[in-house]
Amino acid sequence: MSKLPEPIEWTPSPVEHIKIKSNFLRGTIVEGLANDTTGAICSDDTQLIKFHGSYQQTDRDLDGERKKQKLEPLYSFMIRARVPAGIATADQWLVFDRLADQYANGTLKLTTRQAFQWHGILKRNLKKTLQGINTTLLDTIAACGDVNRNVMATSNEGLSPLVAEVATFAQTISDHLLPKTTAYHEIWLDKKLLSEGGSDEEPILGKTYLPRKFKIALATPPYNDTDVFANDIGLIAIGEGDRLVGFNVAVGGGMGMTFGNAETYPRLADVIGYVSKEEALQLIEETVKIQRDYGNRENRKLARFKYTLDRLGTDVFKEMLEQRSGIRLQPAKPYEFTQNGDVFGWKQNSRGKWFLGLFVEHGRVKDVGNYKLKSALRDLARIKVCDFRLTGNQGLVLGHIDEGDKVQVEKILSKYQVDHVDNLSGLRKHAIACVALNTCTLAFAEAERYLPQLNTKIEAILQELDLTHEDILIRMTGCPNGCGRPFLGEIGLVGRTLGKYNLYLGAGFLGERLNTLYREMLDENEILDELSTLLALYAEERNAGEHFGDFVVRAGIVEPSQSVATI
Structure with missing residues (x-):
């Protein structure tokens, strides 16, 4: 048995100092909420409130005009609810809708x-909104911040008899790794305050929590509808018949990078072996603890687990x-992925319940013209014929529907x-966009508000080439932090400045190769010109069944990425 490396004594970053003095994530959040002279909270507390599930933002569309009028920015807050495996009840949906x-x-x-997100919440309504979420028995703690984030899992039980058990294990992981501080209940739910320096302990996460965010997917x-290789820990379910027996374990995935900083990069997780389902939770906990003890606490750009893993080997x-x-x-077990995106339409599980996969463009639930998605889902929740499963x-996915309720x-x-989705192109069905402008403070460019219209123009090219129904993964983000997993798009567009994007090509369709x-720095016309040429080549020269990402690599248009999921 060889000697283990010693942890490095880092010089704490400014955010580490904020966590150190926060008294287990309390800071001065209570005082900031009570200050009605501003719509904001103080800078230190904007870091701490993330652990409670919220980000302070501004309406960037209005920033310039408000500055001219000598007004402070229009501050608001985004709230994110933690929903392990994405499963919510009809009653929860009704509260969230309200x-x-x-x-x-x-x-x-x-x-x-x-997860669910709400945008545009004013500070005076922040506590009331969080309390409303908590009435549903869901909460927002650890939905953001330097902790284990929402644990993902396949949610459509019509796809495999293993899905329900895997989703239950996702909930177990989430519960096990939750922060133990009572600050959340004190601040938002008016529970009794602990005395100064009280008895809070964090046996897994530690007093200063993790060096950066940590993500787990099953x-x-x-x-592979959870993009399992894009996570710090990815668990690939292994079954025997209808029974879950364990997981192949992948470690070290992460999408974010920084323009101009070669030390930062997206990375796919490496499969390091197999573990039984009985031992998996302990293995996960120890992985988190290694990141806690060895992760970079000096430079947050290098603090994700992928960098810890590459530094250690x-x-x-x-x-x-x-x-x-x-x-x-144990050695990894054989498995095969055949699909990366969502499955739409009706599927039935082994117990006779039905599940209906729905397309929600970029995840925005709203009513637009005659297409009233928000109203439809509200009516379905009211009659309680289904639950609601995010992908x-x-x-x-509308889930657990009885045969007699399908009509x-x-x-x-x-x-x-x-x-x-019969009338949707293969491109649009697989499109992902992050929120970006106007609320995300990190965004350089549009994404969610822009990709639908760009897709319409790309679809015109696809129609001319008879490629309309060809499945192509396109992903757009307003910055390189990777929230929409752009580096796993066969076509990836990452914002550099307003109206200009870097174009990435050649990801694997199943999520096993980066682009x-x-x-x-392409504008819209340049993007369309490049894609028109490339898609024409694809239509002319592709092999039978060949995906666009594989084609551009085989044709030598781009070199294949070195970050490939391996066993």
């Missing part, structure tokens, strides 16, 4: 981590993990013109 209208901007956002083959990490956990990883691709579900969807930078 909160969107009462305190937010009237819409619900379904995220790429199977996938149920043959569906995967083999050394695996040895550390086995020594610390007392668990010996990792910003989609929605009623179809009738309500038809009433509000919420159709199935490669192809062109920089």
Whole structure:
């Protein structure tokens, strides 16, 4: 048994100092909420409030005009609910829908981590909104911040008999890794305050929590709809018949990078072995603790687990993990992924319940013209014929529907013109966009508000080439932090400045290969010109069944990425 590396004594970053002095995430949040002279909270507390599930934002469309009028920015808050495996009840949906209208901007956002988001909440309504969420027995703690975020899992039980058990294990992981501080209940739910320096402890996360955010996803083959290799820990479910027996374990994935900083990069997770379902939770805990003890606390740009893993080396990490956990990883079991996106339409599980996959463009639940998605889902929730299951691709599954209720579900969807996806292109069905402007403080460019119209123009090219129904993964983000997993798009567009994007090509359709930078700083006309040429080549020269990402690599248009999921 070799000697394990010693943790590095880092010089704490400014955010680390904020956490150190926060008294387990309390800071001065209470005082900031009571200050009615500003719509904001203080700078230190904007870091701490993330752990409670909220980000302070401004309406960037109005920033310039408000500055001219010598007004402070129009501050508001985004709130994110933590929903392990993305499963919510009809009663929860009704509360979330009401909160969107009462305190937010009237819409619900379904995220790429199977969580709910509300945007545009004013500070005076922040506590009331959080309390409303908590009445549903869901909460927002650890939905953001330097902790384990929402745990993802395949949510459509019509796809595999393993899905329900895997989703239950996702909930177990989430509960096990939650912060133990009572600050959340004190600040938002008016529970009794602990005395100064009280008895809070964080046995897993530690007093200063993790160096950066940590993400876990579970996938149920043959569906990789959670992009399992994009996570710090990815668990690939292995079954024997209808029974879950364990997981292949992948470590070190992460999408974010920084323009101009070669030390930062997207990375796919490496499969390091197999573990039984009985031992998996302990292995996960020890992985989190290694990141807690060895992660970079000096430079937040290098603080994600992927950088810790590359600094230690995967083999050394695996040895550390086995020594610390007392668990010996077995060789990875065979598995196969055949699909990365959502499955639309009706599917039935082994117990006779039905599940209906719906397309929700970029996860935005709203009514637009005659297409009244928000109203349709509200009506379905009121009659309680289904539950509501978010997907990792910003989609929605209506679940646990009885045979006799299918007609009623179809009738309500038809009433509000919420159709199935037969009329959608393969490109649009697989499109993902992050929120970006106007609320995200990190965004350089548009994404959610712009990609639908860009897709319409790309679809005109596809129609001319008879490629309309060809499945192509396109993903757009307003910055390189990777919230929409743009580096796993066969076509990836990452915002550089207003109206200009870097174009990435060549990701694997099943989420097992990153894409490669192809062109920089393209405006819309240049994007369309490049894609017109490339798609024409694809239509002319592709092999039977060949996906666009594989074609551009085979044709030598881009070099294949070096970050490939491996066993």
